[in-house]
Amino acid sequence: MLMVLCFTVYKCAVSPTGDKLYIINNNQHKLLTLARDGSVLATFTDHALDNPNGLHVTPAGQVLVSGWGSNTIIQVDSEGKRKLATLAMEDEVVKPWSVCYNRHTASIIVGLYNKSSIIVFKVG
Template identity: 65%
Template sequence: MLLCFAVVGCAVSPTGDKLYITNISDNKVLTLARDGSVLATFTDRALHDPCDVHVTPAGQVLVCYKVSSHTIIQVDDKGRKKLATIATKKDGMVSPRSVCYNRHTASILVGLHDNNSILVFKVQ
């Protein structure tokens, strides 16, 4: 049986005017307006299976890619382009499933699917 998921993760911008959606079936991150219209679609041929998205209080958009990519990236707040690679498999990233920023500790927390662990990355 083939399972397809239209929406896996979603997050709202700090101002509430944008909604970011991960679509794992189509390898896309969609940016929607408050009325549901599509403002932007982000894809990257090198990245597969976007499973979660998180928006920091400062508006930074973090996306985790699991399975073959094992990567956390930052995209611009418009949802159009990649700004940075935050962590990869070289950093211990194996099947990330969730991502979150903790402003109190200035850390990015990543939940790993395959070994039930949480990785913590300090942010400068």
């Protein structure tokens, strides 16, 4: 028997104002931005977003996504339409599993799958 895993809604996060829902589609390597009514506002794809699996929205509304297959952490604008920055790449992160921003320490915390550890990046 062949089993196919379809991570259509792999992870989700809500904007600080509650008007947008961000969804990772792991299988199609996409970040979707939805309105409250479920309508699609934006679909974001990028070569640095291979097997996305970590998702976090900062208090400022910027979206952080980890690409497990691409070994990257990217920052996307609050509209979910364009990449603002690549925050970490393969030489710094390998198989990033989760990502989170801590505003009290102004740092990005990345959980790594293969090493069962975290990396902390100071920002700002």
